[in-house]
Amino acid sequence: MAIHSxxxxxxxxxxxxxxxxxxxRTTLVPSLVPAISxxxxxxxxxxxxxxxSLIATQLYxxxxxxxxxxxxxxxxxxxxxxxxxxxxxxxxxxxxxxxFQDMTEPEDYDAGLSLYGxxxxxxxxxxxxxxxxxxxxxxxxxxxxxxLKITFLEAQDITDLGSLKEAARIFVPGGAxxxxxxxxxxxxxxxxxxxxxxxxxxxxxxxxxxxxxxGGKAYIAGATAPQSKWDSDGVKLRSAAISxxxx
Numbered sequence: 001m002a003i004h005s006x007x008x009x010x011x012x013x014x015x016x017x018x019x020x021x022x023x024x025r026t027t028l029v030p031s032l033v034p035a036i037s038x039x040x041x042x043x044x045x046x047x048x049x050x051x052x053s054l055i056a057t058q059l060y061x062x063x064x065x066x067x068x069x070x071x072x073x074x075x076x077x078x079x080x081x082x083x084x085x086x087x088x089x090x091x092x093x094x095x096x097x098x099x100f101q102d103m104t105e106p107e108d109y110d111a112g113l114s115l116y117g118x119x120x121x122x123x124x125x126x127x128x129x130x131x132x133x134x135x136x137x138x139x140x141x142x143x144x145x146x147x148l149k150i151t152f153l154e155a156q157d158i159t160d161l162g163s164l165k166e167a168a169r170i171f172v173p174g175g176a177x178x179x180x181x182x183x184x185x186x187x188x189x190x191x192x193x194x195x196x197x198x199x200x201x202x203x204x205x206x207x208x209x210x211x212x213x214x215g216g217k218a219y220i221a222g223a224t225a226p227q228s229k230w231d232s233d234g235v236k237l238r239s240a241a242i243s244x245x246x247x
Contacts, residue, residue: 076182076197079239088247089126092219094140095243097236100129126219136225136233138240143218154216158194161213167196171211171220176200184210184242193246199238206230208241219246 081095087102096102105123127140145155148170149162161167164183172178182197195212209222221244223237230237 076180076238076242077235078242079235081239081243084240084243087127087129089140090142091214091217091247092126092140092142092221093243093245093247094127094138094221095240096129096138097131097136097240100131100136100138103128103130135229136223136237138223138237139221140244141220141222143220145213145216145218148218155213155218156215158196158211158213158218161218164196167211168198171196171209172198172200176202176207186245195242195244197242201227201230203227206234208234208238210241210244212244212246214246219244 084095084097087094087096104125104127124141125139126142127138129138130136145151145161149155151160153160155161158167161170164181168178168181178198178200180197180199184195184197185192186195193212193214195210198209198211199207200209201207204227205224206227207222207224209220211218211220213219221241223241225233225237
C-alpha cells in the first residue's frame with residue numbers, strides 16, 4: 001500500500017542546532033554487540049529490540065516463518081510533527097519528539113588513530129534520542145547495503161533489498177510479532193522514494209521502524225517503548241520514525 005500524502009523535505013538551511021543533553025543518566029545496560037567500549041552501551045533495555053535487531057539479523061539469519069508481515073494492513077495513526085525539532089544527520093533528517101534529549105555520540109578521533117592519520121571511530125548510531133526517563137528511544141542507523149544483502153550492484157532503492165515481505169527478514173528480529181508492514185512512497189524533487197515501514201514487538205517491547213536506501217547505504221529509523229506505554233505514546237513514536245527523510 002502506497003501513501004502519497006507526504007511532502008518533499010527541504011534541504012538543511014542552517015547547521016544543526018544543539019539540543020540539551022541529559023544532566024544525569026539512568027542505569028546503563030551493555031549492548032548485545034560484542035567487543036565494544038563502554039561508550040557504546042545501550043541506554044535502557046527498551047531500546048535493545050531496535051538497536052540490536054539489525055546487527056543480529058546480519059549475524060544470525062532469520063527463518064522465513066519468523067518475520068512475515070501481517071496480511072491485513074490497519075490504518076496508521078500518525079501525528080503532525082512540523083513543530084518538532086528537526087535533526088539533520090549525514091544524508092538524512094528526522095523529527096524529534098518534544099522533551100526528548102540528544103544522546104547521539106560525538107565523533108571520537110582519538111580512538112581511531114592510525115599510521116595514516118586521524119580516522120573517526122564509526123558510531124553505532126547516526127542519531128539517538130531518549131525520553132526524560134529513558135524508557136522511550138528514537139534511533140537512526142546507517143549501514144552499507146552490501147552488509148545487509150549480498151549484491152553485485154550498489155543499491156539505490158529499498159526495493160533493491162527485496163520486497164516488503166522479503167526485507168522483513170533483514171530489519172525485523174526473529175521471534176518478533178509483526179503488527180503491520182507498509183510500503184510508503186514519498187514525493188521528492190526527482191520523483192518518489194520508497195520507504196519500508198514495520199511495526200513489531202513482543203510481550204514487553206514495541207517498535208516502529210522505517211528504512212530507506214540511497215547511494216548504497218541503508219538508513220534505518222526506529223522508535224521503541226515498553227508495551228505498557230505504547231497505547232499512550234505510540235502515535236508520537238510512530239510519527240518520529242516515519243518522519244525520517246533522506247537528503
